Structure formats: structure tokens, C-alpha cells
Amino acid sequence: MSIDAVLARLDADLPAATERLFELLRIPSISTDPAYAPDCRKAAEWLVADLKSMGVGAGLRETPGHPMVVGHVDGDGPHVLFYGHYDVQPVDPLELWDREPFDPELQDTEKGKVIRARGASDDKGQLMTFLEACRAYHAETGRMPCRITFFFEGEEESGSPSLVPFLEKNAEELRADVALICDTGLFDSRAPAIVTMLRGLLGEQITVKGPSKDLHSGMYGGPSRNPIRVLTKILGNLHDDQGRVTVPGFYDGVPELDPEMKAQWDALGFDHSAFLGDVGLSEPAGERDRTALEMIWSRPTGEINGIWGGYTGAGFKTVLPAEAHAKVSFRLVGDQDPHAIRESFRAWVQEQLPPDCTAEFHGHGNSQASVMATSHPAFEQARTALSEEWPEPAAYVGSGGSIPVAGHFKKILGTDAMLIGFAKDDDALHSPNEKYDLESFHRGARSWARILDAFDWS
Amino acid sequence: MSIDAVLARLDADLPAATERLFELLRIPSISTDPAYAPDCRKAAEWLVADLKSMGVGAGLRETPGHPMVVGHVDGDGPHVLFYGHYDVQPVDPLELWDREPFDPELQDTEKGKVIRARGASDDKGQLMTFLEACRAYHAETGRMPCRITFFFEGEEESGSPSLVPFLEKNAEELRADVALICDTGLFDSRAPAIVTMLRGLLGEQITVKGPSKDLHSGMYGGPSRNPIRVLTKILGNLHDDQGRVTVPGFYDGVPELDPEMKAQWDALGFDHSAFLGDVGLSEPAGERDRTALEMIWSRPTGEINGIWGGYTGAGFKTVLPAEAHAKVSFRLVGDQDPHAIRESFRAWVQEQLPPDCTAEFHGHGNSQASVMATSHPAFEQARTALSEEWPEPAAYVGSGGSIPVAGHFKKILGTDAMLIGFAKDDDALHSPNEKYDLESFHRGARSWARILDAFDWS
Numbered sequence: 001m002s003i004d005a006v007l008a009r010l011d012a013d014l015p016a017a018t019e020r021l022f023e024l025l026r027i028p029s030i031s032t033d034p035a036y037a038p039d040c041r042k043a044a045e046w047l048v049a050d051l052k053s054m055g056v057g058a059g060l061r062e063t064p065g066h067p068m069v070v071g072h073v074d075g076d077g078p079h080v081l082f083y084g085h086y087d088v089q090p091v092d093p094l095e096l097w098d099r100e101p102f103d104p105e106l107q108d109t110e111k112g113k114v115i116r117a118r119g120a121s122d123d124k125g126q127l128m129t130f131l132e133a134c135r136a137y138h139a140e141t142g143r144m145p146c147r148i149t150f151f152f153e154g155e156e157e158s159g160s161p162s163l164v165p166f167l168e169k170n171a172e173e174l175r176a177d178v179a180l181i182c183d184t185g186l187f188d189s190r191a192p193a194i195v196t197m198l199r200g201l202l203g204e205q206i207t208v209k210g211p212s213k214d215l216h217s218g219m220y221g222g223p224s225r226n227p228i229r230v231l232t233k234i235l236g237n238l239h240d241d242q243g244r245v246t247v248p249g250f251y252d253g254v255p256e257l258d259p260e261m262k263a264q265w266d267a268l269g270f271d272h273s274a275f276l277g278d279v280g281l282s283e284p285a286g287e288r289d290r291t292a293l294e295m296i297w298s299r300p301t302g303e304i305n306g307i308w309g310g311y312t313g314a315g316f317k318t319v320l321p322a323e324a325h326a327k328v329s330f331r332l333v334g335d336q337d338p339h340a341i342r343e344s345f346r347a348w349v350q351e352q353l354p355p356d357c358t359a360e361f362h363g364h365g366n367s368q369a370s371v372m373a374t375s376h377p378a379f380e381q382a383r384t385a386l387s388e389e390w391p392e393p394a395a396y397v398g399s400g401g402s403i404p405v406a407g408h409f410k411k412i413l414g415t416d417a418m419l420i421g422f423a424k425d426d427d428a429l430h431s432p433n434e435k436y437d438l439e440s441f442h443r444g445a446r447s448w449a450r451i452l453d454a455f456d457w458s
Numbered sequence: 459m460s461i462d463a464v465l466a467r468l469d470a471d472l473p474a475a476t477e478r479l480f481e482l483l484r485i486p487s488i489s490t491d492p493a494y495a496p497d498c499r500k501a502a503e504w505l506v507a508d509l510k511s512m513g514v515g516a517g518l519r520e521t522p523g524h525p526m527v528v529g530h531v532d533g534d535g536p537h538v539l540f541y542g543h544y545d546v547q548p549v550d551p552l553e554l555w556d557r558e559p560f561d562p563e564l565q566d567t568e569k570g571k572v573i574r575a576r577g578a579s580d581d582k583g584q585l586m587t588f589l590e591a592c593r594a595y596h597a598e599t600g601r602m603p604c605r606i607t608f609f610f611e612g613e614e615e616s617g618s619p620s621l622v623p624f625l626e627k628n629a630e631e632l633r634a635d636v637a638l639i640c641d642t643g644l645f646d647s648r649a650p651a652i653v654t655m656l657r658g659l660l661g662e663q664i665t666v667k668g669p670s671k672d673l674h675s676g677m678y679g680g681p682s683r684n685p686i687r688v689l690t691k692i693l694g695n696l697h698d699d700q701g702r703v704t705v706p707g708f709y710d711g712v713p714e715l716d717p718e719m720k721a722q723w724d725a726l727g728f729d730h731s732a733f734l735g736d737v738g739l740s741e742p743a744g745e746r747d748r749t750a751l752e753m754i755w756s757r758p759t760g761e762i763n764g765i766w767g768g769y770t771g772a773g774f775k776t777v778l779p780a781e782a783h784a785k786v787s788f789r790l791v792g793d794q795d796p797h798a799i800r801e802s803f804r805a806w807v808q809e810q811l812p813p814d815c816t817a818e819f820h821g822h823g824n825s826q827a828s829v830m831a832t833s834h835p836a837f838e839q840a841r842t843a844l845s846e847e848w849p850e851p852a853a854y855v856g857s858g859g860s861i862p863v864a865g866h867f868k869k870i871l872g873t874d875a876m877l878i879g880f881a882k883d884d885d886a887l888h889s890p891n892e893k894y895d896l897e898s899f900h901r902g903a904r905s906w907a908r909i910l911d912a913f914d915w916s
Contacts, residue, residue, distance in 0.1 A: 236692075
């Protein structure tokens with residue numbers, strides 16, 4: 001069979017496919033707000049019905065939160081696990097939307113046609129690219145291109161509280177040769193991307209305590225400890241003058257970038273000036289001897305994401321506060337161990353405390369970095385298939401952000417993930433007037449058809 | 459004439475004196491709240507009437523805010539300017555008061571009788587000690603002990619916006635040989651104090667700006683500037699490892715303490731452990747080679763009184779904020795020049811800014827330190843008189859806080875001030891359940907009678 005017939009069917013079916021996506025977009029499945037729990041269930045049920053319509057054995061799977069959708073279909077060749085999420089972000093501030101967020105519309109813009117609605121890109125539009133590919137393949141051939149497990153979550157935008165327990169409980173059922181995750185973006189409008197490296201994330205909230213109550217700096221200024229001074233002194237030491245994190249052992253497990261990967265990244269022509277210039281910056285901060293792209297995709301960071309203490313209102317109060325606070329996070333790469341770094345960071349803070357001060361810590365999340373085994377044949381097959389669909393060849397890229405599900409698949413199921421998605425930087429994810437380019441939706445479906453058809457690593 | 463008759467009259471008149479203070483305390487003269495403007499005026503008028511009742515030519519003097527009260531009375535010998543303020547702090551949180559704040563009551567406590575009401579100590583009770591002394595002297599002798607100018611302000615608790623213009627406009631009228639300010643405390647419950655050194659105060663609010671908008675640390679963490687990191691790095695350098703402020707020129711004009719004064723302070727038996735222990739601290743921070751008392755009374759400081767930036771709510775957001783803020787203040791001593799230090803501090807911050815960051819500054823107040831000319835005979839005469847009234851001898855002390863009026867008297871009128879007051883550490887100034895010990899009120903009046911009688915430096 002030639003893939004051309006499937007692609008032609010996807011072309012012809014685009015208006016109907018768009019209308020199917022609109023149906024799903026009309027369901028306001030905001031997972032973080034309990035008022036929308038029935039809508040989340042409705043979206044899950046819509047997906048079950050859609051899977052069934054193309055011969056997939058699918059059903060709702062209850063969790064303490066919103067239900068999962070799991071479907072299985074047999075096929076020749078490898079077994080892939082496809083992941084997407086059907087829940088969406090809240091829509092406030094509603095007044096910044098140009099139209100009702102759950103009333104999708106196809107709009108003409110200067111940059112082409114776009115589908116405008118909450119969830120159009122993140123992640124309903126992306127998720128549906130895969131279903132449309134399967135549907136066309138099934139309609140054209142009467143079968144699926146390979147064995148597929150469909151797995152849709154409804155809590156991704158609210159911290160995925162049920163995900164790990166569900167994976168642990170259903171590991172046997174969900175384990176596959178490779179996982180496909182459609183929740184990332186193109187490299188640029190002409191070149192698709194396969195994310196092969198995802199940074200991990202470790203958050204710590206610190207409270208430094210000194211005197212037993214707030215003091216007046218006239219009465220006590222001089223001999224009394226000031227927790228803000230203590231905190232700034234400590235956090236001021238978090239980086240050396242080369243921009244490297246000074247916490248002992250922090251760089252244990254940080255690999256040097258593979259030279260082939262580095263060569264490929266250098267060839268991407270990433271516009272560092274434009275990237276920084278867009279946000280009012282002119283030169284990269286951070287580690288002295290790294291490019292911005294390297295820093296974001298393959299280097300760990302330590303950042304202070306929040307700090308507060310003392311009087312922060314209008315005017316002035318000469319207070320010496322009893323405590324001061326900060327939120328610190330680390331982006332992790334390679335084999336950096338979040339638990340070891342958490343312990344080392346806490347000890348590093350403790351060692352710097354002067355007399356009469358104590359520190360309290362509260363951990364916020366910890367996820368290890370994910371580095372995909374690109375040596376698996378699926379990666380090169382997918383890259384070739386993507387390159388055939390898009391004007392420019394597909395790139396292996398890193399992602400500075402953290403997509404914990406990829407790490408969970410690896411750790412719990414033992415399944416490596418390929419992250420392939422068709423979102424654009426200007427899709428306004430999580431923001432008013434979210435959109436998905438019709439080209440992303442259409443070429444995305446065609447891309448999946450090509451990828452699934454190319455998979456052969458038996 | 460013997461002072462004994464005046465003191466006996468003060469003893470006999472205590473119940474009536476207390477009732478007079480209660481009348482003044484019943485007027486809710488909260489200066490910061492415009493709703494109480496009529497009450498402020500009423501308190502001022504009450505004082506005018508009280509001054510007139512003892513033969514003082516007194517009147518209201520209008521300002522853009524609450525009126526001043528000025529009174530003059532002739533007498534033999536030196537000319538003293540007496541200052542107090544008739545306005546009080548707000549009373550919220552009202553629910554923490556055991557009774558209505560403006561319904562004064564004489565209460566028995568474990569530590570003796572106290573007058574409980576807002577303003578009982580700060581400053582109506584203190585102010586009335588002086589008026590009661592004058593009243594008794596006048597009643598007993600038909601004259602005042604010396605030439606006195608009475609000067610009462612109604613905006614001390616709201617930043618004294620009218621004070622400097624009023625002093626400048628009426629300098630000729632208010633100038634005196636020495637000023638007496640009754641708005642400070644005893645050294646301890648047995649020993650009175652004359653404050654001879656007051657620290658100055660300089661406030662600066664800093665905003666460090668980096669990227670043009672808040673960034674996501676996954677997308678931008680590494681190559682992007684983080685203003686919180688920049689701010690903590692800079693402020694972490696504010697002190698060296700000896701606890702000294704590192705701003706260039708900061709110690710210009712800081713005098714070494716006069717050996718005689720130091721010997722007297724050392725002899726005070728100040729309980730450093732108890733002072734720090736009361737607020738949960740065990741050892742003095744600050745400059746390594748100074749005692750806590752020296753630090754508070756005679757050494758300058760740099761403190762961070764507030765800091766904020768990024769996400770400070772519950773949970774975690776991996777934001778790199780566009781800006782970060784801090785409020786920094788310096789307590790000044792000797793001849794330190796607040797203007798020069800402000801400029802030097804701003805330059806010091808600017809020099810440490812990395813590329814792509816800017817800093818904005820907003821000044822909050824600046825007052826030079828006041829050091830009284832204790833060589834004037836009034837100081838030793840007052841000290842002797844106080845020592846005769848109280849169980850322990852009076853001490854010359856410093857004050858870590860700033861009482862700007864003393865500096866204004868010196869600068870605008872050319873008049874040195876003696877700060878003598880009878881408040882105690884547990885008076886709960888500015889707090890719920892403010893009180894003034896009846897002993898402070900009674901011995902305070904007796905103290906002033908002795909001081910005024912002792913003044914003779916013609």
C-alpha cells in the first residue's frame with residue numbers, strides 16, 4: 001500500500017476533521033476548576049466514542065480526579081503508546097478574548113488560517129492530529145499501521161495528580177515499544193522537531209528565621225540578625241562569577257553534549273539575538289562558555305523565582321523582619337539526581353547560616369531530566385518521515401521546560417518517548433485568544449500518518 | 459524658694475493631674491486619618507486653654523495640616539523651648555484592645571498603677587508631665603522658673619509634613635537657649651536618661667529591571683537575566699565579613715566614641731544577653747569589634763527592610779520576573795552626610811549591574827544624626843536634678859532611632875535639644891493597650907520641676 005492514498009484522504013477530509021475538532025473544543029474541559037468536572041468527563045466520553053468509531057476498543061478509566069481514556073487496537077509491527085491530554089487551562093481574563101473561548105472558529109489571519117479557541121493547540125488540536133491520521137489510515141486500509149495504545153489524560157493542566165498512580169497500577173497494560181507524546185512545538189514554521197532531551201525540575205521554598213518577632217531597626221539595627229540580609233547573602237552566593245551553580249555536587253551527572261548533537265544544533269541557525277531581543281535582552285547571561293541554545297536545552301540552572309520579606313508596601317517601614325523567604329528552582333539535565341541535589345542545597349544553605357538563624361525548607365516537585373535513546377530506530381524513521389512532510393528537515397531538539405509524563409513513561413513503564421508536536425511559539429498557550437494553525441493541524445495529521453507508516457523495527 | 463514646696467504640691471495634686479490627662483486622652487486625635495481632623499484641633503485647643511490657665515500667652519497656629527500650639531511665658535534666667543506632640547497613632551486592630559482606647563482608666567497591675575489609653579505614653583502623658591511641673595511651679599510661686607516657649611505639634615505620627623516649613627517661618631520666635639523634648643524613655647525603671655546622640659536615617663527603594671516581561675524559566679532559564687539574582691547578589695555584598703557596610707565613603711564622618719562617654723556607657727551595666735534574649739537572639743550580629751550598646755547608640759548600619767520579586771504566593775511558579783525590589787535603610791551617626799551616602803549607594807549599585815539590567819531608585823527621607831553639645835551646662839544641671847528624683851543616677855545615652863525634630867531644632871533654630879522622657883520599654887507605643895506608668899507620670903512631673911528649677915547658666 002502507498003501512504004499517498006492516506007495522505008490524499010486526509011487532504012479531502014480536512015473540513016470534516018476540523019468540524020470534529022470543533023466538537024471537542026466546544027466542551028469546556030477546564031480541569032483545575034471543579035465546576036467543570038462534568039465537562040471533563042464529557043470530553044473523555046467524546047474521545048472514547050471517537051476511538052470506537054475507528055475500531056479501537058476504548059473506555060473511560062476512573063481515577064480520584066478526572067477519568068483517563070485508554071484504548072487499544074491491534075496491528076502489525078511495533079507497539080506504540082500515544083499520549084495527549086483533553087483538559088484545558090482556565091480562560092480568565094475573559095475580557096482579553098476576542099470571542100467566546102469555547103466557540104471555535106476558523107479565522108483568516110496575515111499568517112494564514114487559524115483555529116481559534118481554548119485548547120485549539122494545547123492539547124486538543126495536537127491530540128486530534130494523531131486521531132485523524134489513524135482514522136484516515138483505518139478508513140483507507142481497513143486496519144491500523146501498527147499496534148497502538150491510546151492514553152489520554154484529563155489532569156495535565158492541574159498537576160496530573162492521578163497520573164503516576166495510574167501508570168503504576170496499569171504498567172503492564174500501557175507498556176509499549178515507544179511512546180509518542182504530542183504536546184510540543186515545531187522548531188520553526190518550516191521545520192518540525194523531535195524533542196529528545198527534557199530538563200528536570202526541582203523546587204525549594206526556603207524560610208530563614210532570625211529574631212522571634214519583627215524588630216524596629218532604630219532599636220535593634222546593628223546587633224540583631226536580619227533574615228533578609230542573611231537570605232540575600234546566601235542566595236547571592238548561588239552562582240560563581242562564571243555563572244555556574246555553587247551547590248556542592250550540583251554538576252554530578254551533567255553530561256557533555258554529544259558532538260553529533262551539538263553539530264546538528266549549531267546547524268539549526270538559531271537566532272540568539274532575536275530570541276533574547278524579543279524579551280528586551282542583548283546578551284546571554286548564564287554560563288560563560290555556552291550558547292543560549294545549549295544553556296536552554298542541555299545545561300542545568302539555578303534560579304530564584306520569588307523572594308519576599310519585611311515591608312513591601314508603599315512608603316517605608318524600618319522593620320527588621322523575623323523571617324524572609326525565597327522560592328528557588330533548579331532545571332536538571334542528564335543524570336542529575338534531584339534528591340541528592342535537594343539534600344546538598346539544604347546543607348549548603350544551613351552551612352552558611354550565621355548564629356541565631358534557622359532555615360526551613362519545603363520541597364515543590366522534583367523530576368529528573370529525560371534523555372531519549374535516539375539510537376532506537378524509531379527516531380530516525382520518524383525524522384525521515386517528518387522531513388518528507390515539511391519544507392525543511394526535522395531537527396532533534398532539547399526543551400528547557402519539563403514535561404514530566406515523558407520521565408514517568410521511562411521510569412514506570414520502561415518506555416522511551418518521542419515528543420513530536422506542531423504548536424507554534426505564537427499559539428498563545430495558557431493565554432487569551434489561543435489558536436492552532438490550520439497548517440499545523442493538517443500537516444500534523446499527515447506527519448503522523450507518515451511516521452506510523454514508516455515504523456518498522458521488528 | 460525651696461523646690462520642696464513645688465514637689466509637695468505635685469504630690470498632693472496627682473489625682474487632679476491624672477484627671478486632666480484623662481481629659482486630653484479622651485480626644486481621639488489620630489493625625490493620619492482625616493476623619494479625626496476635628497479631634498486633632500480639639501486637642502490643640504484643649505492645650506491652648508490649659509496653657510492660658512497657668513498664665514501662658516498661647517494660641518493655635520494654622521498649617522496646611524493640623525494646627526501647631528505655641529505659647530510663651532516670661533521668666534528669669536534661660537530661655538527653654540519645650541516640644542511635645544498632641545497627636546496619636548491609629549488604634550487598629552481594635553479587637554486586640556482590652557478596653558476602648560479613648561476611655562482612659564487607672565489600672566492596678568503587677569508592676570504598679572498604669573494609665574491605660576492610646577496616647578497615654580506617646581505623647582500626651584509625657585507632654586503633660588512638663589505642663590504639670592509648670593502649673594505647680596506657677597501656682598506655688600506665682601511665676602515660671604524660667605522663660606519658656608511651648609511648642610506642640612499635631613502631625614508627629616504622620617510624618618510631620620508641616621514641621622520644617624513652620625520652623626523656618628517662625629525661627630526667630632522659637633529660637634531658645636536649649637530645647638527640651640519629652641518623647642523618649644527611661645534607661646530602666648530606676649534610672650532616667652538624657653539622650654545625647656540620635657542616629658540619622660536614610661531610606662532607598664531599589665528596583666532592578668531585566669527582561670521586558672516575566673519569562674518562563676523552562677523557556678528562558680539559563681541565558682536570561684534574572685533581576686532577583688542580580689538584586690540578591692548586589693545586596694549580599696552590602697556588608698563585608700566584619701559586618702561593615704561596603705558602600706564607598708560610608709564611614710566618612712563617623713566619629714570614634716568619646717572615651718568618657720564610652721566609660722559611662724560601660725558603667726551602665728546594660729544587659730546585652732537579656733536585650734537580645736528578649737527577641738530570641740543570643741549573640742550580637744553587626745560589626746565584630748563593638749558592643750551591642752555601642753552599635754545601637756553610636757554606630758551606623760545598613761539594613762534591608764523589605765525585599766520582593768517574582769512569585770510569592772502558595773505553591774510554585776517557575777517565573778523569571780522582569781523586576782525585583784528592595785527597601786534599604788541606613789542609620790547614620792556623627793557627621794555622615796545622607797546626601798553623599800545616597801549618591802554613593804546608588805553608584806555602588808549601578809556599578810554592580812550586569813549587562814541588560816537597569817536600576818531605579820526612590821529616596822525615602824534623609825536625616826542627619828544629632829549629637830548634642832553636652833558641654834552646655836544645662837546637661838549636667840539636668841542630670842543632677844534627675845538623679846535627685848530617681849533611685850539611680852541619670853545616664854547620658856544614645857538612641858538608635860531617629861527623632862528628626864531634634865535635628866531640625868539644631869539646623870533651623872540653632873538650638874541644641876535635650877531629650878528627656880519617662881516612657882518604659884513595655885508601654886506598648888503604637889500598639890494595642892498602650893499605657894503609661896503612674897510613676898512615670900508623677901516622677902516625670904517632679905523631674906521637670908527639679909530640672910527647670912536647677913537651670914542657671916546665665
